[in-house]
Amino acid sequence: MRRTVFNEDHEAFRETIRAFVEAEVVPVYDEWLAAGQVPREFYYKLGELGVFGIEVPEEFGGAGENSFKFQAVLSEECARAGVSFGGSSVHVGLCLPYVMAYGTEEQKKRWLPGFVTGETMFAIAMTEPGTGSDLAGMKTTAKLAADGTHYVLNGAKTFITGGVHADRVIVCARTAPPSAEDRRAGISLFVVDTKSEGYAVGRKLDKLGLKTSDTAELSFSDVRVPLEDLLGEEGKGFSYLGQNLPQERLAIAVGAYSQAAAAVRFAQQYVQDRTVFGKTVASFQNTKFELAACKAEVDAAEAVVDRALEAHDLRELSAADAASAKLFCTEVAGRVIDRCLQLHGGYGYMNEYPIARLYADNRVNRIYGGTSEVMKSIIAKSMGL
């Protein structure tokens, strides 16, 4: 079906990204995989290309666009080429909306120019070793100092994408204990300078997939956070998360759909090239049926993604809509990529084939940004259940 979700500007951006990925990423991607992260300098290239500034107002060095669809194009093009830009999707897709929505003019002036160039990379730290799905259970604290000039941050976070490279991390912490009526009360957000004394990056975690993404543990030991690095109002952190998680979930839905679509393309190519019993794998009826079924699932996911992208650009995507899109697209991707890997036989299990990396990379889509079970809870709640 013809897609109507992208306009000429989005398609021009797609061409730029496709050429950039082909020239600058594909030739060196094996080195990134071996290093376990994207080189820091690459983020300056993305900054130069304008990728980080698309939705940043012009006065701070950006292009002032008001459409998340550019990020969707980026995600589609990365999946198509079988590559990933590491933590940069969190920088631009997850962190920017918080700064834009809750940052003061002074904060935007301070952070956004570096954000746009890639000089100041952002990450976001919600999850802790003891709590992920149940964020209200977080233990990290930020206590206002007696002289009222700064907060003192203590605690630990884990699984933080971009945690090694980050220059600023949006840290969720308790500024007050939960109240008896509301466990979510008392959480605040801080944009913490990673060079602060007492701030430490722990292990870079060894993951099943997403090998170019620097996922790290962080710890805070009496980190002094100036008052001017509080983001938004004290105590409103949980509602800020609630307002921004839909975009994160949409981004994951788009990523999962894009990976499923890429898997079908990789498999289609492979089965036409591979000969067994004197004929191509493509010639078996089972192969045709498998790929046809996968294509139908990808088409359905595409329709969901496109509708969600339209709704999001119109600021109409609800938490439950985003949860539905994430649940559906990530579950489709899990099924489709598995079936496409099967069609590759043993080669599908070899990391040198993009389908193997897709299989590993895609698995986390059903876990991060809220698990499939949490998505079902959100949807059920919206149904009054």
Ligand SMILES: Cc1cc2nc3c(=O)[nH]c(=O)nc-3n(C[C@H](O)[C@H](O)[C@H](O)COP(=O)(O)OP(=O)(O)OC[C@H]3O[C@@H](n4cnc5c(N)ncnc54)[C@H](O)[C@@H]3O)c2cc1C
């Ligand atoms: C590669 C990677 C990158 C990540 N990046 C970031 C990041 O940048 N920043 C960040 O803050 N976090 C990040 N995360 C954390 C991620 O969001 C959490 O892992 C996720 O929310 C799940 O939390 P958890 O791991 O603590 O699992 P748990 O909450 O311990 O869940 C364990 C199991 O219990 C189930 N469960 C939980 N609650 C319910 C319920 N109410 N009903 C039914 N079942 C339930 C879950 O679905 C799951 O199956 C990342 C994680 C990974 C793996």
